[in-house]
Amino acid sequence: MEILKLIDLKVRFSTEYGIVRAADTVNLEIGKNETLGLIGETGCGKTVLGLSILRLLPENTTVEGKILYQGVDLLTLGEDEMRQIRGKEIATIFQNPLTSMNPALTIGTQISEPFVLHQGFKKKDAMQKVIEMLKQVRMPSPSERVKSYPHELSGGMRQRAMIAMGLACTPPLIIADEPTKGLDVTIQAQVVELIKELTTKSGTSMLLITHDLGVAAELCDNIAVMYSGEIVEYANIKEFFKNPGHPYTQGFLDSLPSRGLKPMNGMSPSLIDLPEGCKFYPRCPSAMDICKSNRPEMVEIAKRHLVRCFLYV
Numbered sequence: 001m002e003i004l005k006l007i008d009l010k011v012r013f014s015t016e017y018g019i020v021r022a023a024d025t026v027n028l029e030i031g032k033n034e035t036l037g038l039i040g041e042t043g044c045g046k047t048v049l050g051l052s053i054l055r056l057l058p059e060n061t062t063v064e065g066k067i068l069y070q071g072v073d074l075l076t077l078g079e080d081e082m083r084q085i086r087g088k089e090i091a092t093i094f095q096n097p098l099t100s101m102n103p104a105l106t107i108g109t110q111i112s113e114p115f116v117l118h119q120g121f122k123k124k125d126a127m128q129k130v131i132e133m134l135k136q137v138r139m140p141s142p143s144e145r146v147k148s149y150p151h152e153l154s155g156g157m158r159q160r161a162m163i164a165m166g167l168a169c170t171p172p173l174i175i176a177d178e179p180t181k182g183l184d185v186t187i188q189a190q191v192v193e194l195i196k197e198l199t200t201k202s203g204t205s206m207l208l209i210t211h212d213l214g215v216a217a218e219l220c221d222n223i224a225v226m227y228s229g230e231i232v233e234y235a236n237i238k239e240f241f242k243n244p245g246h247p248y249t250q251g252f253l254d255s256l257p258s259r260g261l262k263p264m265n266g267m268s269p270s271l272i273d274l275p276e277g278c279k280f281y282p283r284c285p286s287a288m289d290i291c292k293s294n295r296p297e298m299v300e301i302a303k304r305h306l307v308r309c310f311l312y313v
Contacts, residue, residue, distance in 0.1 A: 002029040002068075003173055003205045004053070009065035011045070011052050018272040022048040024229040025065075027298075030173070035199065035206040037220035037237070039213065039252075041268055045229040046209045047095075050175045053207075054090060055082055069173070088118040091166040093195075095178035097158035101150040107161045108146030114168040133164040137194060156187035163195060170202050177209045192218050213256065217241065222304075225249050228269055228279040231298070235305040245307035247284045278310070286311055 011023035022045040030036045038046050051057050053067055055074065067074040069090065074082065086092075091114075094100035101110055108130050115126035127146060134142035137160040150158055159179065166174055179195060180188040196219055199206055210216055216223060216237070223240040225233040225248065233246040244250045251264040266283040275281050278291040290310050298306045299313060 001032065003032050003034075003070055004207070005029040005066075005068040006049075006053075007066040007068065009049070009052065009067065010063070011048055011057070012062045013058070014060045014062070015272070020271045021229050021274060022271055023052065026229075026231055028224055028231065028234075030205050030207060032172075032205055033203050034222065035208055035220045037208045037210060037216040037223045038226055039211055039216055039223060040226035041211065041252075043268060043271070044226045045271070046211075046226055047177055049226070050092070050177050050207060050209050053175060054086055054092065084118070087114045087171070088169045089171055090173045090175065091169070091171040093162050093166040093174060093176040093179045095181045097155075097162045098150055100162065101158070103150055106147055106149055107153070107158075108148075111146075111161060111165045111168060114165065118169050129168070130164070133168055134161070136167075136198065137161075137164045138190075139164070155183055156191065159183060159187075159191050160194070163191070163198070167198055167202065167204070170204070172205060174199065174204055174206045175209070176206055178211075179208075180210075180212065180215055188215070195219060213253070225252070228274060229271055230279065230308070232280065232308045233306065234298075235302075239302065239305050243302070243305070245301050245305065245312070246280075246309050247286050247311075248280045251283075251285075278308075 006026050006028045009023055009026040013020040013022060026049060038049065040046055052063055063075060108127055111130045111133060112123065112126035115121040115129050116123065121129060130146055131142045134145060139145050139157060139160050153161065180191050183191060192215055208216065208219055220237050222236055224231050225246065227248050233249045244253055253259055254262040255264060264283060269275060269279060277293045278296055281287050281291040288310060296308050296310045298308050301307050301312050
């Protein structure tokens, strides 16, 4: 059984410039003990999709569809019920700990909050649990680091603190939004290995939001490719790299140094002014007349390998 299932999810923002269609009829599911990678260019709607699951979007947002967590539609829950979900059932590892963490509180205080709020620990006992968590994420001198403020830590240390906070209550599902962004290559490799080890040990499912295909290859079981607010391809990680089906995915992979650094033509369209038919049509080297005015549906081109493209109809 899947732990998370998105059904026809639409997320729109009302702005003075028009309606931003950040997620357009998204259907996805994550199974237990599975890591699903959500990849795509900056601005395609990946982070918005992650925030919509936890209902952390601004007031000018309209959300339609269903977000089923273990069979319960999160969109039907009250705010008090969602507070019990956040951190305890679904946790988040944000992409920039320096801006995501409170600069006025020590990391010990911040990491201890889930233990106090969700598990009823007293502050002293919660701090002891924080030290244990920091040991798990291999934080140097954890007993001393609990007294440190975020700005006093290196980038790698802050990210370890964020991972400790996310895993504090051993949540069944983690949403990791660019967890290695801004880290140097050596620290990035350590953080990736750490996330892999801890999620495997705890049996935690994960939605990994990233544009780093190296990180995705290391951590993910399956991949969903997002372009201009919609999913255009879904595949097993090995199938994804071996037989990419959508022209956008092929261009995305061809832009890697290992595949020749071939840039894609054009730019992603504005989420306010999207093409009428296939959203990739203006940039697609295989575009046909039908693509200009008709939106393609997802087509299964191999076992559990889905592509949104008229080339396979």
